[in-house]
Amino acid sequence: xxxxxxxxxxxxxxxxxxxxxxxxxxxxxxxxxxxxxxxxxxxxxxxxxxxxxxxxxxxxxxxxxxxxxxxxxxxxxxxxxxxxxxxxxxxxxxxxxxxxxxxxxxxxxxxxxxxxxxxxxxxxxxxxxxxxxxxxxxxxxxxxxxxxxxxxxxxxxxxxxxxxxxxxxxxxxxxxxxxxxxxxxxxxxxxxxxxxxxxxxxxxxxxxxxxxxxxxxxxxxxxxxxxxxxxxxxxxxxxxxxxxxxxxxxxxxxxxxxxxxxxxxxxxxxxxxxxxxxxxxxxxxxxxxxxxxxxxxxxxxxxxxxxxxxxxxxxxxxxxxxxxxxxxxxxxxxxxxxxxxxxxxxxxxxxxxxxxxxxxxxxxxxxxxxxxxxxxxxxxxxxxxxxxxxxxxxxxxxxxxxxxxxxxxxxxxxxxxxxxxxxxxxxxxxxxxxxxxxxxxxxxxxxxxxxxxxx
Numbered sequence: 001x002x003x004x005x006x007x008x009x010x011x012x013x014x015x016x017x018x019x020x021x022x023x024x025x026x027x028x029x030x031x032x033x034x035x036x037x038x039x040x041x042x043x044x045x046x047x048x049x050x051x052x053x054x055x056x057x058x059x060x061x062x063x064x065x066x067x068x069x070x071x072x073x074x075x076x077x078x079x080x081x082x083x084x085x086x087x088x089x090x091x092x093x094x095x096x097x098x099x100x101x102x103x104x105x106x107x108x109x110x111x112x113x114x115x116x117x118x119x120x121x122x123x124x125x126x127x128x129x130x131x132x133x134x135x136x137x138x139x140x141x142x143x144x145x146x147x148x149x150x151x152x153x154x155x156x157x158x159x160x161x162x163x164x165x166x167x168x169x170x171x172x173x174x175x176x177x178x179x180x181x182x183x184x185x186x187x188x189x190x191x192x193x194x195x196x197x198x199x200x201x202x203x204x205x206x207x208x209x210x211x212x213x214x215x216x217x218x219x220x221x222x223x224x225x226x227x228x229x230x231x232x233x234x235x236x237x238x239x240x241x242x243x244x245x246x247x248x249x250x251x252x253x254x255x256x257x258x259x260x261x262x263x264x265x266x267x268x269x270x271x272x273x274x275x276x277x278x279x280x281x282x283x284x285x286x287x288x289x290x291x292x293x294x295x296x297x298x299x300x301x302x303x304x305x306x307x308x309x310x311x312x313x314x315x316x317x318x319x320x321x322x323x324x325x326x327x328x329x330x331x332x333x334x335x336x337x338x339x340x341x342x343x344x345x346x347x348x349x350x351x352x353x354x355x356x357x358x359x360x361x362x363x364x365x366x367x368x369x370x371x372x373x374x375x376x377x378x379x380x381x382x383x384x385x386x387x388x389x390x391x392x393x394x395x396x397x398x399x400x401x402x403x404x405x406x407x408x409x410x411x412x413x414x415x416x417x418x419x420x421x422x423x424x425x426x427x428x429x430x431x432x433x434x435x436x437x438x439x440x441x442x443x444x445x446x447x448x449x450x451x452x453x454x455x
Contacts, residue, residue: 367423
């Protein structure tokens with residue numbers, strides 16, 4: 001049986017010792033001790049999954065467990081160390097430094113000489129800077145330690161590339177409602193480690209409130225269950241009611257980082273819902289971001305960009321609506337700012353769509369980079385002085401407002417070398433359909449190929 005101990009900086013409340021005190025929080029007491037007890041993350045730990053097979057065979061590789069709070073990263077690390085029959089040493093990157101790392105590695109080297117494997121768990125590994133991560137690198141590479149890192153941040157950005165290339169990243173997800181239900185029910189029934197000896201019942205409303213309010217976080221669910229149970233017993237009741245659960249959760253906000261993947265994934269879902277003309281999904285993702293505390297002006301900036309990129313000339317008013325939304329939110333702030341934001345999101349979702357401005361600029365910019373050496377045609381040049389006019393600047397230019405329909409038919413505005421390049425291809429929806437018809441009347445017949453295909 002492997003041993004587990006605290007390294008420098010480990011918080012004892014995590015319960016790495018073999019015995020958890022009876023007065024420890026319920027979440028620590030109910031920490032699963034085997035993969036059979038572990039709830040959720042089946043894609044990672046099932047016997048057929050790579051990690052499950054490695055653990056069962058005692059060939060545990062160095063890994064980084066990446067997932068939201070309360071999804072089981074710490075618990076899984078301890079179980080995997082037990083399965084691999086290694087000495088489990090835990091550090092918290094928040095409270096540990098290079099000195100603690102070097103001490104742990106020195107002990108691991110001695111242990112290795114005695115034929116004992118060291119599994120080094122580093123909680124919140126993203127808090128280690130490059131120098132600290134570099135200290136671990138050679139000892140992960142030569143097998144002195146088997147590293148298990150845990151992080152809520154994207155390892156691609158937070159773990160240095162040399163270390164990342166030597167570990168396997170295992171993505172963990174927030175626990176599903178069914179997994180949380182099993183965790184809550186087990187804690188309520190367990191007489192040894194849980195609340196079973198108290199003889200409490202959990203009504204359906206309380207159970208639903210706990211699961212919904214925990215937002216996939218097992219630790220939050222168990223902590224709230226324990227608080228709700230204490231409240232019920234203090235009132236002399238044998239049943240935990242929905243109000244007990246809601247008060248215990250204390251309006252807990254869902255997990256949402258403002259810099260990492262959850263931040264960008266949520267706004268990506270919002271943008272794609274608006275672009276896809278789904279007003280219901282747009283409102284859902286907008287509400288999810290705002291209720292989790294997202295910066296409102298960040299979302300508004302995305303709507304301004306979307307108005308030009310995805311609605312564009314199919315409804316030119318969309319950009320004005322988005323800009324007005326930015327002014328309104330900046331002026332009135334939150335919480336009332338959700339009103340103009342909801343109106344803007346709905347307007348953009350329901351508007352006809354065109355990305356013609358985006359695609360036209362992409363074509364034009366490619367030609368602009370390729371032909372930046374070409375001179376501006378003489379008739380288009382500025383002629384503020386007599387000398388410049390004598391040199392031919394502006395000569396032959398036709399003033400459009402003096403022409404029929406204020407359009408100088410046949411006038412050339414591109415360099416000759418670009419031929420009849422066409423960058424803008426109008427869409428057929430909304431207001432752009434009328435623009436397309438007008439442009440067809442005014443554009444000269446196209447010669448050769450368009451855009452960046454020009455010789």
